[in-house]
Amino acid sequence: MTSEEFAWGYAIRREWPDGAHDLFGFTSNESEAxxxxxxxxxxxxxxxxxxxxxxxxxxxxxxxxxHPVDGCRSASCPNSPERGQQR
Incomplete structure (x- = not known):
């Protein structure tokens, strides 16, 4: 295991109409996210x-x-919104 395995924070999840998603922009700071x-x-x-x-x-x-760069469809990716509602 690397130190990266223990680093938790926030990322941006972008959902596409075709069912694919992107996951990017890791930061440990919620305000930065x-x-x-x-x-x-x-x-x-x-x-x-x-x-x-x-x-x-x-x-x-x-x-x-x-995370794959081009449109992932894996159900195991983080997908629980930290925010109250999606935009």
């Missing part, structure tokens, strides 16, 4: 292609760093 979420939402808000949902999830650094 909220800022990343706001930036991501701002980026996608004006485009023709938009995620179905974007939210903060509690995550392990190792899980985020090993």
């Amino acid at each position: 909220e800022r990343q979420l706001a930036r991501d939402e701002s980026y996608w808000s004006s485009g023709p292609v938009r995620p179905a949902a974007v939210y903060v999830v509690p995550a392990n650094a190792a899980d985020v760093n090993r």
Whole structure:
């Protein structure tokens, strides 16, 4: 096990209409995760292609760093919103 295995914090989960998702932006700071979420939402808000949902999830650094870059469909990825509601 590496020290990464023990690092818990927050990540951004972006859900796509086709059922795939992205998991990125690990940080141990909740405020930083909220800022990343706001930036991501701002980026996608004006485009023709938009995620179905974007939210903060509690995550392990190792899980985020090993996560596939292009549209994952694994049910074992962190998916429980830290926020009260999805945006």
